[in-house]
Amino acid sequence: TSADQELREQLPQTYVDHMTQAQTKHDNIVFMRKWLDLGNRYGNIEEVMDGVLEEVLATYPESQLPVLVKHALEENHATNNYHFYRHVSLDEY
Numbered sequence: 001t002s003a004d005q006e007l008r009e010q011l012p013q014t015y016v017d018h019m020t021q022a023q024t025k026h027d028n029i030v031f032m033r034k035w036l037d038l039g040n041r042y043g044n045i046e047e048v049m050d051g052v053l054e055e056v057l058a059t060y061p062e063s064q065l066p067v068l069v070k071h072a073l074e075e076n077h078a079t080n081n082y083h084f085y086r087h088v089s090l091d092e093y
Contacts, residue, residue, distance in 0.1 A: 007045050011056065018065040022072035 010016065023029065041048045060068070 002045055005045065007049055009049050009053065011053070014062055014065065015056075015060070018069050022069045024073070 019029075041051070
């Protein structure tokens with residue numbers, strides 16, 4: 001994302017497939033994802049996107065994806081939104 005434009009790119013299909021396999025019927029991928037600030041990146045936005053993609057592919061090689069799926073399904077990672085949100089009264093605020 002820059003001041004002028006926002007660019008998004010999907011990971012290769014095998015990553016999408018493994019992510020789908022790792023989900024249970026109670027998972028909500030939008031609520032479960034974690035956004036991390038990895039600092040500023042400088043340069044052409046397409047070059048930055050290519051660099052980020054290379055980092056993701058290096059951090060999570062395709063050979064590791066089945067292991068990550070197995071781990072995700074063995075653990076109870078399903079979220080219950082009740083634990084994330086609670087009603088706050090005006091007095092508490």
